């Protein structure tokens with residue numbers, strides 16, 4: 001057992017990811033390669049320049065290369081003479097100078113770490129220019145010479161043989177046009193404007209010349225407005241003679257029909273303001289990008305965006321046919337049933353002197369909603385009070401009256417259908433709403449009363465509380481939530497922490513441990529069934545939360561979505577600990593059990609996570625059978641605005657979950673009420689059976705997985721140990737209270753303390769150790785309770801007093 005001393009939190013080491021082999025150069029290597037290129041460029045340039053003067057002299061000795069006895073006149077000796085011969089004489093002629101420039105430029109680009117894609121462009125265009133110039137020069141020469149080189153001369157001949165001299169000249173002109181159009185975006189308009197400007201300049205020059213020569217000429221002031229100004233002026237002028245008939249027309253309408261107020265602005269009064277056509281130039285200056293942004297852009301350009309799914313790039317999402325289709329899925333309308341229910345509702349209300357003006361029905365999968373509009377003057381509370389009477393007259397369970405339906409102004413009466421239909425998970429997952437949803441964590445909950453699939457975003461909830469009596473559909477609901485996420489999210493994007501004190505409900509998910517589950521580093525099973533481990537896991541999640549907040553803070557992001565986006569755009573350096581963060585969904589199947597055994601030790605981290613974890617992508621789903629106030633405490637309720645209530649047995653339970661009644665009137669088998677803080681929506685939960693879940697987990701489990709489950713940070717908790725705390729100052733605050741309980745009961749057991757003081761196992765164990773050190777209880781005796789060494793409370797009081805002296 002780990003040594004119990006001081007509380008110690010260990011931060012998770014950022015996981016080291018294996019780096020892909022890269023051909024990228026380090027900065028030092030770049031400097032070396034870059035400077036070599038620059039030197040080569042300079043050397044080539046010197047050789048070429050020198051060749052212009054010494055080329056002829058070196059001609060005779062070219063054949064003797066490479067001999068050490070021979071000395072060339074070229075400033076770069078044999079090397080320069082030979083290279084110049086290749087490039088200029090036998091190559092492209094004088095345009096070859098461009099190559100020396102390109103080499104030099106390449107060196108600069110590599111050394112300064114500039115965008116290589118731009119350099120590539122320079123090389124392509126540079127080479128094209130060299131070829132064009134070489135042919136161009138070749139056009140004018142009639143022998144091999146250094147103007148166009150052998151290539152220029154030969155290519156000219158080649159073209160002239162086929163298309164003649166004129167054809168070659170036109171081809172060169174065409175090449176030039178293509179270059180100008182692509183490189184400098186020159187268009188036909190450019191030439192027209194060029195021509196116009198030239199004409200205007202010429203005219204201006206001519207006019208100013210004229211006015212300068214006639215200095216004494218008086219310039220007349222032009223009183224007449226320009227054409228444009230005239231049109232604006234006339235637009236503002238309202239023709240007065242048009243207004244009178246309009247007014248009289250309106251007064252006539254008022255006389256004829258005083259209630260009808262139809263205001264229509266007279267057409268004649270429309271004022272059209274014409275904006276003078278002024279050409280506005282808006283200069284858009286590009287915002288200076290930071291250095292990291294530039295680097296990120298470059299990385300994205302070179303390698304594309306970071307893909308978190310790359311490690312399991314062949315992962316296949318489970319196909320739809322793993323889910324079962326049901327025969328009785330479609331809604332069948334039983335006209336007789338509808339008519340019968342309608343008549344009974346109208347009759348019952350009539351018996352209580354409640355008249356209605358209209359009634360309509362919406363048939364859902366489990367219940368039908370009858371919407372009634374009562375006659376004027378009828379009190380809504382009167383109808384609400386008749387809930388039981390209507391249920392009696394319809395002889396049906398699960399009638400719920402919604403008075404009034406929010407936003408509709410009608411009163412709703414929900415009556416269960418005689419034959420409920422199953423909403424299959426298949427239909428929910430296959431629905432367009434789910435398939436096309438762009439939510440972060442989409443969940444297909446089931447179908448509403450109007451038969452629409454309800455898809456909600458867990459990331460927006462941001463936590464979910466699920467309650468309902470046993471056998472009403474909680475486990476199915478949890479499976480529906482998990483299945484939805486499995487159908488939509490890649491293993492790299494979401495991880496589950498599953499807590500299953502019942503030990504049977506979530507075991508199927510073991511198969512996807514290395515794909516989707518998260519666990520503590522030292523634990524064997526990813527699914528947590530042991531309550532002591534839950535405490536460690538929750539605390540570990542709190543550490544993960546703190547770590548994530550640090551990462552977000554350093555990345556200047558407000559939430560996980562922003563952070564992951566930045567990471568994908570390679571704006572965050574993995575060497576600084578940054579990594580792609582998957583969403584973490586914590587599912588606790590039986591929360592009541594946990595609170596009963598571990599009390600505050602569970603409630604505190606849960607409340608902390610619920611309050612703070614939404615922004616960093618940790619979401620909680622908590623299910624409980626016992627929705628009593630000591631399980632769903634105020635602090636938990638306050639942080640779980642999204643709630644699902646399956647059928648419960650009492651109004652009080654319903655109130656605990658939903659802050660109102662309703663859950664007690666449900667009919668079970670997946671019939672549920674969902675709220676995200678405001679309205680209650682009645683939903684038939686999508687049904688997913690155990691064999692379906694098994695098929696899905698098997699399908700995923702059989703695919704290539706990560707080497708291990710997602711590891712949560714290590715948490716060294718307050719383990720119960722064997723070392724005794726001798727120091728009185730280090731004693732637990734509840735020490736005295738615990739001693740009194742033990743002495744009163746004369747039973748030295750940790751579980752007694754757990755029950756009486758509502759403590760977790762660890763703390764109770766530690767208290768027992770302290771009691772042992774103080775001589776109040778005896779030593780550890782295996783499965784038997786420890787012996788209590790103090791006979792009564794008076795003796796205890798004395799013992800404690802003596803101790804403190």
Ligand SMILES: Nc1ncnc2c1ncn2[C@@H]1O[C@H](COP(=O)(O)OP(=O)(O)OP(=O)(O)O)[C@@H](O)[C@H]1O
Pocket residue numbers: 422423468469470471472473474475476477625669670671684685686687688
């Ligand atoms: N959405 C649903 N549609 C149809 N039938 C359902 C639905 N949900 C549950 N049922 C039926 O109710 C039974 C009990 O459901 P479930 O096991 O989910 O209950 P539970 O609330 O988890 O119970 P417990 O708390 O005892 O585990 C299921 O076996 C199934 O027959």
